[in-house]
Every structure is written in C-alpha cells, then in structure tokens.
Amino acid sequence: MKKFNLIIACLGIMCASSCCQTQKQQDNMENQVIETIMARRSIRKYKAEPVDRETMMKILECGINAPSGQNKQSWEVRVVDNPELMAQMSQAMADGHPGMEFAKECFRGAPVMVFIARDLSYDFSPYDCGLLAENIMLSAWSLGVGSVCLGSPVRFLMNSPQAMDRLGFSEGYTPIICIGLGYPDESPEAKPRDAGKVKFID
Numbered sequence: 636m637k638k639f640n641l642i643i644a645c646l647g648i649m650c651a652s653s654c655c656q657t658q659k660q661q662d663n664m665e666n667q668v669i670e671t672i673m674a675r676r677s678i679r680k681y682k683a684e685p686v687d688r689e690t691m692m693k694i695l696e697c698g699i700n701a702p703s704g705q706n707k708q709s710w711e712v713r714v715v716d717n718p719e720l721m722a723q724m725s726q727a728m729a730d731g732h733p734g735m736e737f738a739k740e741c742f743r744g745a746p747v748m749v750f751i752a753r754d755l756s757y758d759f760s761p762y763d764c765g766l767l768a769e770n771i772m773l774s775a776w777s778l779g780v781g782s783v784c785l786g787s788p789v790r791f792l793m794n795s796p797q798a799m800d801r802l803g804f805s806e807g808y809t810p811i812i813c814i815g816l817g818y819p820d821e822s823p824e825a826k827p828r829d830a831g832k833v834k835f836i837d
Contacts, residue, residue, distance in 0.1 A: 745815030
C-alpha cells in the first residue's frame with residue numbers, strides 16, 4: 636500500500652511539474668511575440684549581406700499564414716533577391732519617372748525586394764495584403780532580418796511596364812505594398828506612439 640501511495644505521489648509531482656513547464660513555455664512564447672512586436676523598427680540602412688532562401692521561405696510561410704477574408708488569400712507575392720535583377724528593377728522604376736532619382740533608391744539598399752499585389756475583384760484584399768505584410772515584417776524581425784514597408788515603389792511600378800512584366804502578376808492583380816528586407820546596419824530608436832487614440836467604451 637505504501638509503495639502504491641508513493642507511486643501515486645510521484646505521478647502527481649511529475650504531472651504538476653509538466654503542467655508548470657507547459658505554462659512556462661506558453662508564457663515565454665507570449666513574451667517573445669510581444670517583445671518582437673515592441674522591438675521591431677523600420678530599417679533604412681542595410682548590411683551588404685544576402686538573406687538566404689531558406690530564411691526567406693520561413694518568413695514568407697509566416698506571411699501567407701496571415702488571416703484573410705473568407706480565406707481567399709487575395710494576394711500574390713513576388714520576391715527579387717538577385718542583385719542584377721534588383722538593379723534592373725530599380726532602373727526600370729526610375730526610367731518610368733524621369734527626374735525622380737529617388738525611384739531608383741526607394742528600397743534603401745535592402746538586398747531583398749518583396750512586391751505584394753492585391754486581387755482587384757475582392758474589396759477587402761487591401762486588408763488581407765496588409766495582414767500578410769505585417770506577418771512578413773514581424774517574422775523577419777524575429778529572425779534578425781530588418782524590413783521597411785514601402786508605398787512609393789507601387790507608384791513607380793505603375794509607370795514601368797517593363798518592371799510590371801518582369802514581376803508577372805496574374806491578370807486582375809495590382810501591386811499595393813512593397814517591403815525591403817535585409818540585415819540591419821542601424822539601430823533606430825522607437826518613435827512615440829499616441830496611446831490617447833485608444834479608448835475603452837463602457
């Protein structure tokens with residue numbers, strides 16, 4: 636009987652220990668998510684170091700696991716990480732906007748260009764693409780990869796049939812968000828946020 640009670644006590648201790656460990660892991664995971672969100676910064680200066688395809692696939696997998704209306708996944712993503720092609724894309728965007736030299740430098744030297752297009756047939760696709768972009772930027776940061784979310788390349792692409800043809804988006808899709816990705820070569824401070832814009836309604 637004593638042996639049986641001892642076994643039961645040991646099992647109880649093991650179970651309690653396992654539950655505590657699981658709770659601790661969950662707490663750590665929650666903290667990691669919050670820390671990533673609060674630590675992420677927009678990066679506008681990058682190291683001349685490529686982001687390998689394996690890391691990019693992890694980031695993009697996180698991106699396409701973002702929520703979307705009716706699970707339509709109303710986005711298409713094109714990734715350009717070949718330096719020669721990136722230079723061609725930058726030049727094509729600049730050629731489409733004579734006198735706007737910024738068009739050539741808008742990705743801030745990031746070694747990866749990500750172009751996200753929305754499905755024009757679905758009204759809520761801009762929101763889906765925004766959620767996708769946020770997942771990409773947060774997951775990238777968690778892996779030590781910086782990002783900058785860009786709107787200006789979208790405008791530059793509209794005047795560049797050459798660049799649009801090269802990206803090869805499906806018919807009915809149009810670019811809406813671009814992201815530059817790479818290893819940060821700066822550590823910008825967080826800009827202040829206006830918490831007064833958040834209110835509880837009782």
